[in-house]
Amino acid sequence: MCMATETQGYEQPQVISRDRAGEIAQEVQDLIGRGQENHAWELVRHLHPADVGTILAGLPRTSRQALVTVIPPATFTWILRQMNPVDAARLSARIGSNALSFVLEQVNPWEAMETLLRLPTRQARQVAENLEEPLPSAEVLEYPVDTAGGLMVIQFPVVDVHAQVRSALDSLRALEELRYRFSHVFVTGEDGVLAGQLNVVDLALAREDTQVADIMSAVQASVAVDTPSEECARLRRHYNLPQLPVVQDGKLIGVIPAELLLGAVVENDTRQMLQVASVAGESADGPVFGSIRTRLPWLTVNLGTTFLAAAMIALFESTLAEMVVLAAFLPVVAGQGGIGGTQTLTLIVRAMALGQLVGINAWRLLTREALLGLLHGIWLGVLVAAIAIIWQKNIGLALVLGTAMLGNMIIAGTVGAGVPLFLRRVGVDPAVASAIVVTTFTDVFGFLLYLGIASAMISLIV
Missing domain, CATH: 3.10.580.10 (CBS-domain)
Known part of the structure; x- marks a missing residue:
C-alpha cells in the first residue's frame, strides 16, 4: 500500500479468510515481539484494507501502537476510508484519539476531514479537538451522533x-x-x-x-x-x-x-x-469496566426478580416437603417457559425494528402466539409426562407436570408477544426491558402453576 498518492502503485489486494487473518495476526504479533515492525508491515501491506484493519484492531495495545508507527500516515488514513464504517469505528477506538490526531495532522486537511467523516461523530469530535489546526467544514461534526447530520458527507456530486x-x-x-x-x-x-x-x-x-x-x-x-x-x-x-x-x-x-x-x-x-440481552453499547473485546457498567445494573434488577420466583416456591414449602421429587422438575417447567417466551420476544422485537407489524392487529398477534404456545405445550407436556412416568413411575406426577408445562407454554407465548407490544404502546423501548419482564413472568407463573396443581393433586402424587 505504499503510494505517492493514495493508490498509486497499489497492487490488487489479496482477499483472505477469517482463519487466515487470525494466522497472519499471530505472525504479526510474533514479529513485533522480536522488534521487527517493518517486516510485520510488509506481511500485511498487500492485504485488503478491511483485513489490515481487522488485524490491527485485534492486536494487543503495545503491538498495535508499534505497527501504526511504521505505517505511512497517508496510507493509514486511506485504510480507514476504505473500511466499512463499523469496522473503521472499532479500529479508531482501539488506536485512540490522541494517536489518530497525530496521524491526521500529517496528511492533507481534506483527506483528514474525509477520514473523520467515516467515524462515529463522537469519536470524530474527540480527534478533531486534539488537532492543532481546524479542519475544513468541521462544523459538520457538530451534528448529534445519532442523526442524519451526523451520518452525512458534505462533498457530493x-x-x-x-x-x-x-x-x-x-x-x-x-x-x-x-x-x-x-x-x-x-x-x-x-x-x-x-x-x-x-x-x-x-x-x-x-x-x-x-x-x-x-x-x-x-x-x-x-x-x-x-x-x-x-x-x-x-x-x-x-x-x-x-x-x-x-x-x-x-x-x-x-x-x-x-x-x-x-x-x-x-x-x-x-x-x-x-x-x-441488556448489553447494549458493549463489545466482546472492550474494556472490562465498560462491560461492568453495562451489565451489572441489569443483573442486579434480574436478581430482584428471581426473588419473586423464590417467593412462589416458598409459598408451597409444605407441598415440597411432602413430595421432595417435585423440586427436581422445577427448572424443567420454568426453563421451557423462559425459552419459549424468549423465542417469541425476539421475533416480535425484530419484527418491530423492521416495520413488519404495520397493519397487523395486536389481538390477532397475541392469539397466534397463544395458539403456538398451546401446540408446543401439548407436545412438550406429553413428552415430560412420559419422562416422569419412566423415571419416577408416578402417573400423578406426570399429570401435574404435563398440565403445568401446557399452561406455562401458553403463558410464555402470550407474554412474549404482549410485553413488547405493551411497552411500545406506553413509549418504552421494547428491546431494553422486555427480556427481564418475560422471564420473570414465565418463572413466577411456571412455579405457581406447577406447585399449585401439585398441591391440589397431592393425594394422586404421594
Whole structure:
C-alpha cells in the first residue's frame, strides 16, 4: 500500500479468510515481539484494507501502537476510508484519539476531514479537538451522533437543473476518488433547493449536450438533518435506497452514501439485538469496566426478580416437603417457559425494528402466539409426562407436570408477544426491558402453576 498518492502503485489486494487473518495476526504479533515492525508491515501491506484493519484492531495495545508507527500516515488514513464504517469505528477506538490526531495532522486537511467523516461523530469530535489546526467544514461534526447530520458527507456530486450533462460529469470528476461512493448526481434548482437526481448510468449513456432536466428523475426520499439514524436505516431498508440526500429548509446540504447508510442499518440492528440481552453499547473485546457498567445494573434488577420466583416456591414449602421429587422438575417447567417466551420476544422485537407489524392487529398477534404456545405445550407436556412416568413411575406426577408445562407454554407465548407490544404502546423501548419482564413472568407463573396443581393433586402424587 505504499503510494505517492493514495493508490498509486497499489497492487490488487489479496482477499483472505477469517482463519487466515487470525494466522497472519499471530505472525504479526510474533514479529513485533522480536522488534521487527517493518517486516510485520510488509506481511500485511498487500492485504485488503478491511483485513489490515481487522488485524490491527485485534492486536494487543503495545503491538498495535508499534505497527501504526511504521505505517505511512497517508496510507493509514486511506485504510480507514476504505473500511466499512463499523469496522473503521472499532479500529479508531482501539488506536485512540490522541494517536489518530497525530496521524491526521500529517496528511492533507481534506483527506483528514474525509477520514473523520467515516467515524462515529463522537469519536470524530474527540480527534478533531486534539488537532492543532481546524479542519475544513468541521462544523459538520457538530451534528448529534445519532442523526442524519451526523451520518452525512458534505462533498457530493451536484449540478444545476439548467445545466447540461457535461457539467454533471464534471462534478463527478471533481470528486476524484470520492466519486465511486455515489450512484447518483443530485440536481438543485434556485437557492440550492433539491430538484431531482441523475443516475450515473444514464449520465454515461447520454450526450454531453443533453439538458439535465430532460433525463433527471425524482428523489424517492430525503431527510432533515435532525432525522434519527434509526429512521435513516429504515428508509434505506424499506425503499432499497443507495444513498439519502439531507436537506434543510428544502436546500440540499449533504448526502448519506450507501456505506454509511449500511453502517446505520448494521448499528441499529446490532443495538436492537444487544438491548434484548441488556448489553447494549458493549463489545466482546472492550474494556472490562465498560462491560461492568453495562451489565451489572441489569443483573442486579434480574436478581430482584428471581426473588419473586423464590417467593412462589416458598409459598408451597409444605407441598415440597411432602413430595421432595417435585423440586427436581422445577427448572424443567420454568426453563421451557423462559425459552419459549424468549423465542417469541425476539421475533416480535425484530419484527418491530423492521416495520413488519404495520397493519397487523395486536389481538390477532397475541392469539397466534397463544395458539403456538398451546401446540408446543401439548407436545412438550406429553413428552415430560412420559419422562416422569419412566423415571419416577408416578402417573400423578406426570399429570401435574404435563398440565403445568401446557399452561406455562401458553403463558410464555402470550407474554412474549404482549410485553413488547405493551411497552411500545406506553413509549418504552421494547428491546431494553422486555427480556427481564418475560422471564420473570414465565418463572413466577411456571412455579405457581406447577406447585399449585401439585398441591391440589397431592393425594394422586404421594
